[in-house]
Amino acid sequence: MPKCVRCGYCCRVDLCPYGKWNEETGACTHLEVQVATPKFTLYRCGIYAQIVAEDRDFASPGFGRGCPFEYNEDRRELLSQHTWFDLWGHLT
Ligand code: SF4
Numbered sequence: 001m002p003k004c005v006r007c008g009y010c011c012r013v014d015l016c017p018y019g020k021w022n023e024e025t026g027a028c029t030h031l032e033v034q035v036a037t038p039k040f041t042l043y044r045c046g047i048y049a050q051i052v053a054e055d056r057d058f059a060s061p062g063f064g065r066g067c068p069f070e071y072n073e074d075r076r077e078l079l080s081q082h083t084w085f086d087l088w089g090h091l092t
């Protein structure tokens with residue numbers, strides 16, 4: 001599976017079982033901005049710790065499913081404009 005760069009696409013198009021749709025934002029209610037720089041924005045799951053505490057096998061909730069989607073421009077754009085080096089420090 002490709003490395004997640006936290007573009008947030010997964011949680012805008014295909015919510016995990018813990019997700020809750022937010023009509024206003026067009027994304028899961030729990031999707032949060034992790035890092036906002038003038039060049040890019042990265043996202044995280046706001047209830048990740050809670051999910052993992054309830055379900056240890058659900059290691060990467062939500063994030064992880066959207067990379068292969070043909071119409072996922074968010075990840076493609078992020079990686080076309082920035083190197084792994086730019087993003088790496090924010091992905092841990
Ligand atoms: S991983 Fe978190 S933010 Fe994403 S859909 Fe699931 S609950 Fe929502």
Ligand code: SF4
Nearest residue numbers: 004005008064066067
């Ligand atoms: S589409 Fe890929 S890079 Fe983007 S949040 Fe989902 S798993 Fe991460």
